[in-house]
Amino acid sequence: AAAVSIDGTLLVVPGSSLVGDPPVPRAVPQATRVTASCAPSQPERLATPAALLTCGIAAEEVGRLNVQAAKLRLQASATLGVIERQLTAAYFQAVQRLEQLEIDKDWFDTQVLYYTETVATLVLEGKVYTTQVANLAQARRDRAEMELKHVRRMQALEARKLGLHMARDETRGLYDKSIERLALQSAVLSRKQAEGAVSAGVHHACAVDGADRARCWGLNDAGQATPPKGARFRAVSCGDHFTCGILANGNSAPHSGERAAGGDGEALCWGAASFDKTRPPDTRARYRDLSAGASHVCAIKVPKGEAVSVAHAGALACWGDNRDHQATPPKGEDYVMVSAGFAHT
Numbered sequence: 001a002a003a004v005s006i007d008g009t010l011l012v013v014p015g016s017s018l019v020g021d022p023p024v025p026r027a028v029p030q031a032t033r034v035t036a037s038c039a040p041s042q043p044e045r046l047a048t049p050a051a052l053l054t055c056g057i058a059a060e061e062v063g064r065l066n067v068q069a070a071k072l073r074l075q076a077s078a079t080l081g082v083i084e085r086q087l088t089a090a091y092f093q094a095v096q097r098l099e100q101l102e103i104d105k106d107w108f109d110t111q112v113l114y115y116t117e118t119v120a121t122l123v124l125e126g127k128v129y130t131t132q133v134a135n136l137a138q139a140r141r142d143r144a145e146m147e148l149k150h151v152r153r154m155q156a157l158e159a160r161k162l163g164l165h166m167a168r169d170e171t172r173g174l175y176d177k178s179i180e181r182l183a184l185q186s187a188v189l190s191r192k193q194a195e196g197a198v199s200a201g202v203h204h205a206c207a208v209d210g211a212d213r214a215r216c217w218g219l220n221d222a223g224q225a226t227p228p229k230g231a232r233f234r235a236v237s238c239g240d241h242f243t244c245g246i247l248a249n250g251n252s253a254p255h256s257g258e259r260a261a262g263g264d265g266e267a268l269c270w271g272a273a274s275f276d277k278t279r280p281p282d283t284r285a286r287y288r289d290l291s292a293g294a295s296h297v298c299a300i301k302v303p304k305g306e307a308v309s310v311a312h313a314g315a316l317a318c319w320g321d322n323r324d325h326q327a328t329p330p331k332g333e334d335y336v337m338v339s340a341g342f343a344h345t
Helices: 043-047 049-054 059-125 130-196
Strands: 002-004 010-012 198-200 204-208 214-218 233-238 242-247 267-271 287-292 296-301 316-320
Touching: 059 130, 204 233, 204 242, 214 233, 214 242, 233 287, 242 287, 242 296, 267 296
Parallel strands: 198 233
Antiparallel strands: 002 010, 198 204, 204 214, 233 242, 242 267, 287 296, 296 316
């Protein structure tokens, strides 16, 4: 087994056995995968996402996720601010309506009392009071209607307050879920970048250094330990007598006399070509994760128009030996991680 140590160099875990020796560690200027904060004598410190981030692994893409999280935080803060202001206004409106109710009740009670006293006076004087009785009845109806309108308005206001409370809780819930999803994506990305930076095959091993160059050692009878010169990789995966990798930005050198090394996210394989395992079926497809089995490869495609990032799930593409259907993934599914075994995936 092997692990990445400081400055993008390699570390053989004590007790492991490799065919051949790893390359002599070289200082890599401006290494981006790991930093000196990761002690080479303690490779287990690379086991957690937090440690991987501390070591600088996948810093660029994790940084994008952090930016996305910051945007979500701002959006949630702005939305919650609007809802809180609306809630405050609704509560003030409720207080104002209660105050207005008391004012209206006093006014209508005064009207009812006035017409009541007027009718009583006319009765004592023996005068006709038909009109005054009608006025009294109307005043009482007006007061009852006023109270009914108030009840209806308060019911509508309470419903609005309840809706705002629910919207606030829903916004907070969506924000929490989004942050949780981004944190998971960040952790998965960190682990996959670390795992993709070093891979052991049957008789050889390869790793990606701090300058995104593939470095291999061990058995090389089929060229499996001779990566294309000048190619830069995001990750590599070693199989049986062959190696595949996901290209990074900045590729321009040709490989195997076929064509120039592809763009960011494209797959590139070398070594034994049996079962066409070193020939990806779609040479211009982009991938965000890749795993080599004994004689087959499976990789997760990046959706068209999207960046090469763990933030996007994708369809699974496989090539190579398919005698046990290991290179025939289920249709209609999207994947976030993939691992190829000897004759299964």
